[in-house]
Amino acid sequence: xxxxxxxxxxxxxxxxxxxxxxxxxxxxxxxxxxxxxxxxxxxxxxxxxxxxxxxxxxxxxxxxxxxxxxxxxxxxxxxxxxxxxxxxxxxxxxxxxxxxxxxxxxxxxxxxxxxxxxxxxxxxxxxxxxxxxxxxxxxxxxxxxxxxxxxxxxxxxxxxxxxxxxxxxxxxxxxxxxxxxxxxxxxxxxxxxxxxxxxxxxxxxxxxxxxxxxxxxxxxxxxxxxxxxxxxxxxxxxxxxxxxxxxxxxxxxxxxxxxxxxxxxxxxxxxxxxxxxxxxxxxxxxxxxxxxxxxxxxxxxxxxxxxxxxxxxxxxxxxxxxxxxxxxxxxxxxxxxxxxxxxxxxxxxxxxxxxxxxxxxxxxxx
Numbered sequence: 001x002x003x004x005x006x007x008x009x010x011x012x013x014x015x016x017x018x019x020x021x022x023x024x025x026x027x028x029x030x031x032x033x034x035x036x037x038x039x040x041x042x043x044x045x046x047x048x049x050x051x052x053x054x055x056x057x058x059x060x061x062x063x064x065x066x067x068x069x070x071x072x073x074x075x076x077x078x079x080x081x082x083x084x085x086x087x088x089x090x091x092x093x094x095x096x097x098x099x100x101x102x103x104x105x106x107x108x109x110x111x112x113x114x115x116x117x118x119x120x121x122x123x124x125x126x127x128x129x130x131x132x133x134x135x136x137x138x139x140x141x142x143x144x145x146x147x148x149x150x151x152x153x154x155x156x157x158x159x160x161x162x163x164x165x166x167x168x169x170x171x172x173x174x175x176x177x178x179x180x181x182x183x184x185x186x187x188x189x190x191x192x193x194x195x196x197x198x199x200x201x202x203x204x205x206x207x208x209x210x211x212x213x214x215x216x217x218x219x220x221x222x223x224x225x226x227x228x229x230x231x232x233x234x235x236x237x238x239x240x241x242x243x244x245x246x247x248x249x250x251x252x253x254x255x256x257x258x259x260x261x262x263x264x265x266x267x268x269x270x271x272x273x274x275x276x277x278x279x280x281x282x283x284x285x286x287x288x289x290x291x292x293x294x295x296x297x298x299x300x301x302x303x304x305x306x307x308x309x310x311x312x313x314x315x316x317x318x319x320x321x322x323x324x325x326x327x328x329x330x331x332x333x334x335x336x337x338x339x340x341x342x343x344x345x346x347x348x349x350x351x352x353x354x355x356x357x358x359x360x361x362x363x364x365x366x
Contacts, residue, residue, distance in 0.1 A: 007071065015062055022059055029072055031128025033079050038127075039145060039166050040083035042093030042119040042155045044354050054082040069180070076171070077181040080163050087159045093119045095152045095324060096251040102260035105267035108340045110257035118253035119155065120354045121287040121310055121326050122146050127358070129289070135172025143289035144210045145170040148312060148324060151288070153203035161196035168193055205316070209290050212315050224318050225284060225291050232282070235274050241266045245321045252309070252325045254351065255339065278343045281305045281365045287312045294356060295325075296365045297343040305365040308343055310355035328352040
């Protein structure tokens with residue numbers, strides 16, 4: 001779309017019932033709306049459902065759009081309220097470390113949670129997140145606002161506080177614009193923002209991943225990830241653990257089990273993924289604005305390496321403070337012995353799509 005005149009012409013055509021004009025009208029905004037819905041809902045699949053519903057609402061409500069606000073603001077209003085409706089219908093999304101206490105590593109991986117309660121990874125390079133700030137008034141960078149810690153912190157906010165924080169601090173809308181979007185008052189927006197800021201800042205690390213990555217630089221990041229990968233390739237538990245912070249965590253949604261601290265992670269790694277029972281290969285990717293590794297496990301029946309988990313790494317300086325491994329497999333039997341052999345279990349198609357398909361990762365590595 002190159003001009004206001006062209007937008008007006010498309011708007012008129014869309015109001016006259018031309019679906020192709022409507023598609024052209026909303027297409028430039030879909031990627032950023034997708035990221036917005038992900039921030040609100042913490043789930044790739046929920047975000048896509050919300051986008052479809054929001055666009056349907058926009059199409060039906062187009063005859064009533066009078067142009068008092070920009071088309072972009074109008075679409076954000078519809079998308080935000082669609083997400084708020086979705087939040088009211090389902091449990092909030094969390095990470096395992098917010099769901100339960102750290103597990104005993106001697107017991108190994110625990111049972112999965114059947115219902116969908118977990119935050120999902122986001123392919124920011126592909127789905128609609130740019131560098132920098134969305135607006136001069138924004139407080140958080142666009143990539144910073146889809147980091148795992150930020151998304152997880154958002155999910156702990158009340159829905160209206162979540163919406164206010166995202167609209168004000170991520171997208172840079174004014175308090176008046178946010179009040180219009182949520183059909184409330186400026187005073188209510190400012191009050192909600194104050195409470196939301198305090199809650200989110202309490203949960204976030206001192207330094208964002210974007211700031212950490214800038215400090216490391218491309219070369220420094222490559223060295224950190226390279227050492228970590230090399231240690232995994234050699235099955236060297238001590239070398240892997242040496243790269244972790246003292247208070248590191250290792251979580252594996254959809255399993256509720258997570259391990260905290262170097263000693264616990266050492267026991268888990270030696271007893272399960274690096275026990276020698278399984279062979280691994282990997283590809284380096286980016287997820288949620290952070291470095292990530294797509295791990296593939298050897299499948300003797302298929303005679304190839306098949307997707308197992310997308311491991312999103314959170315860094316603190318040159319060490320890894322959190323590993324969040326989004327597992328693609330499912331186990332109908334909750335028995336611990338079955339869960340302990342998760343690389344041998346069948347795929348969960350939705351998780352496979354979220355962790356590998358949306359990142360355009362190959363379905364096997366030879």
